[in-house]
Amino acid sequence: MNDLKQIWEQDTNGGDMLAKMLKSKSFTKSAIQTPLVKLKRNLALHIGYAILITMGYAWVIYYFPLWQVQGCMLLLIAFNIWAIIKSYELYQNINLEMNDTNVLAELKKHYHAFSEWKKQSLRAALFVYPFATAGGFMLGGSVGSGKPIEVFMASPFILIALAIMIIILVPLGYWVAKWMTKVAFGKYVDQLKERIDELETEG
Secondary structure, eight states, X not given: OHHHHHHHHHOTTTTHHHHHHHHOHHHHHHHHHHHHHHHHHHHHHHHHHHHHHHHHXXXXXXXXXXXXXXXHHHHHHHHHHHHHHHHHHHHHHOOOOOOTTTHHHHHHHHHHHHHHXXXXXXXXXXXXXXXXXXXXXXXXXXXXXXXXXXXXXXSHHHHHHHHHHHHHHHHHHHHHHHHHHIIIXXXXXXXXXXXXXXXXXXX
């Protein structure tokens, strides 16, 4: 809207063309739909990356027959499948074809759906991050040392190192996930809220 204001102020013809644009239903609809289009596109990318990462976990299970690591990877796969399903449900529910009577209600529905999806995903991720850290630590330690996991993990020093890794990496992983979610979706969710506020003000 700030860009439109600047165009208005710089228009030497009195802003007639811009005024027509602002009154145009197609222009208004496009402005309202833009955040939803971007959110839907980024959700599709998010789902695609999640599928690739899940395939990576399956590869680890296949090539490293270590039951401790496999258990952690299975938990991560279960979490990713849940996340993919929830993301796909959100993707399917995004309605880009809104009529003049349901625009505000639809925008509110999508805004709350995205907010709840983000909260649920981050909370669930906090639960699985310790297992992801432990699985990676045990796999790397066993392969790097050439020892079975039981032998590698028998040292009190190694157990303390694992605890320290979990304490450090879990909050770091949560922060990174939150930051990536904000980068991918935050801007467009904020735009969605701006559209809602504008429509409520006009109403």
